[in-house]
Amino acid sequence: MSSSRPSAFDALMSNARASSAAKKKKKNTPPPQASTSSPSPIKRKTQDPDSAKVEAFSDSAKKSKSLTTQTDDELKSKVVLLKRKPGDFDPERVSWWEKGERVPFLFVALAFDLVSGESGRIVITDILCNMLRTVIATTPDDLVATVYLAANEIAPAHEGVELGIGEGSIVKTISEAFGRTEAHVKNLNTELGDLGLVAKGSRSSQTMMFKPEPLTVVKVFNTFRQIAKESGKDSTEKKKDGMKALLVAATDCEPLYLTRLLQAKLRLGFSNQTVLAALGQAAVYNEEHSKPPKNTKSPLEEAAKIVKQVFTVLPVYDIIIPALLTGGVWNLPKTCNFTLGVPIGPMLAKPTKGVGEILNKFQDTVFTCEYKYDGERAQVHCMEDGTFEIYSRNAERNTGKYPDVALALSRLKKPSVKSFILDCEVVAFDREKKKILPFQILSTRARKNVNVNDIKVGVCIFAFDMLYLNGQQLIQENLDIRREKLYGSFEEDPGYFQFTTALASSDIDEIQKFLDASVDIGCEGLIIKTLNSDATYEPAKRSNNWLKLKKDYMDSIGDSVDLVPIAAFHGRGKRTG
Template structure:
């Protein structure tokens, strides 16, 4: 497995620690918004300094659990009435307890509305920013059920069997009983939580931290070679032994990437933007912003759509410019795949005309292959990403060679959105997707290839150092046609037609259907 590039985590921690130290030396409290409709932040109310619990003492574990469970419900408040200092019961700058995140998950799971869910997530993130900003990136990744950007290819690589064995080993349970309970409950996290609650502890473990959980997840993902599964199981067991209260439930669900709390990524992005406004220290809203909270949520969502990399976004949020500087600092970046623009099914051709009356629109063939986003760098290297931003370069060495040869000489870099389709070049015929799925998936060499593919290009997102996302499809398509040489069976442009006549559209649809037979 190719190791991912260095994360921004180390640099972020250094900067955040320095910021936290500086903050503790200053007397004025952090500014905050009092009302969602206010145009600029207002100072927070003074709150009494809480009694802080010693961090590294295992004997303090019970006290920390009790105190956190008492304070965590405060995160359900309307953000305009919430003060993050009311939740913090540990020394600022110390690692955030994993229990805080678990309790937040629990509260979100009990909420049915999107607004209430966003409020809890926002207040959680504000608490982290206030107490230990260096942990913000880790909390965001865990809320997103990830440990790295998708294009880094860093995955835990574990299945339910290994997790089930770790639960059995950690809590001294019969593996068969654990499996039976899992089948009955349908949730291995609930099995782990029940197993933990029924187990008596000889000594109280030190509180589990978000940093410990996140770093252990990285260790699990990086285990390779002989006995790697046993090593992964050992790491999981160590976390379960330290987990208390509802922590085992969410540890297991995070390992399975199934939180089951109803917090979608769009909710997380909105909460992150709002939290940045409430905790804003690095900049003020630009003039003319009527609703800073709504605008900040919109900015974070838009930025993430063109740069889906939390390392870069969170790092920028904690530096000068803050959320308002995101669009200038976090732009479309070559080598970081953007999310695909997806189609929406309709029932008839007439529905198109009802939606787009008196407007010319374009139609394209839908090809039965795999979506690919091809990034060609200035240095001549190529990366291919799937629709889920997974790195597929090793699966398509023939595609790498084709785009490198068929790009025009004036093209130095590009991002091509396309479909890779199995193709019989002798018969000049598209083959079914099932044929394409027989190709090997990793470390493929040109001599290994038994199934040829044709690249059907339909959009160009980046060209010669310039992002084209803000250009119209018409302009992007013109750039596409001008940037590549077509070669039958190797690289072709998607068949398309532009019209506002229903007869033309109906005929084109029939042609597309017949072309597949």
């Protein structure tokens, strides 16, 4: 706001007060005798222009306030319909914007408010499903942004795009946007335990001169992405300006959810799995492309399952949602495939407590035992052009953290290997002593922009699975075939690259000795896997076909620790105590 505006506004209000005093004086003065000549219309029109402006603004503000209150009540009564069972829901009765118009952010915020009052998974899924159905029915182009906000994300995890906003910056933004002191905002945050509630309360108690232009879902989402891109000089101020612009324009419950989204803490009791289920169900109701496959007992459950499964191999809403809208949910597994360069969810193992339990579960099944190394899970993608991308278990991009891993793999892959996806464990390793080091040593390495010449903690790659090789997907192949591809694609170099130590046996004594040996060299225990029956790779699933036997899980083995509590956290807000 320029420095001239306050003085102009003060002058305007001063004239208004003078005009008001003159009117009161005139009211108490006897009316003058009527003039024989008519008053000049020009004089009547131009008389006291500042007073006319203030009166016009006052009348406009009253009408605007009345209209806003009435409209908000009507909108809330509309949005409540989202709680209906999807079979009884009509999107046209909820939407207050025209088809093709941008979806108001208030619609999503009010839907979140409905969810906040529920605890049942089915009801929450129904609300989200109906919310997404409304977006599809009115403005399908806004569906990607809506789903990202519902999932509390701004980009796929592997892209590493983050808002990078601390609580202190949000406190400053709230204080500036709503005319509060930082100390006041901090005190309220301490009392309420939720900056979102602080923002909502600050907005509701703030007098607004002008009604801001309504926020849209796309406006909020694009602003978030722009905030995430800010870097370098003055980036903190630019981020704050972006947040402030949103909060100043926010009304009703929008400040609450804007603030929580900025904190990446939506606090609504559902995960992205619920969002995926709701997306699949919404697609069924809006399906125009094809009917469910024959013998589909529950189309809603099957559609939710399809969307979740596709997301494990291609976790990118920007690709999945357009494919869903154009090709339909039933064709989604065909239109969205496993893609080199995009990490899939790693297969996980279920815990078990002893060798006997393993033999019982894998009775009459061929299985293999592998050392479970104490390192960091890594999914390594080698592109056709020879470049590498390395992702963590949570799909975080770790390429800059492990340049030595890329160098080792490029050196040790065979000439016939042009592209691959390797599942492995990166473990801290002392090459002089030929010894595996604890995970705590590995955690001391820098996380970003590591220079190979500055590396002090060496690592060894222990490879155990191959998911993709030279353009061929392998996740549908059994482990014995995937392992054969793995062994034929690399040369081992002790201390740099090794295949996991494995044992194929069903003898309880042999397996016990193998477990003891793994613990002795610094491993966590064993991973036991089916080899050639029901042995496909199941992304993002904790499967019964993989079992883990860690020393910590066993009844006969375990470490004891002596601890003295020195501090405790009492909690915030409703979590206090």
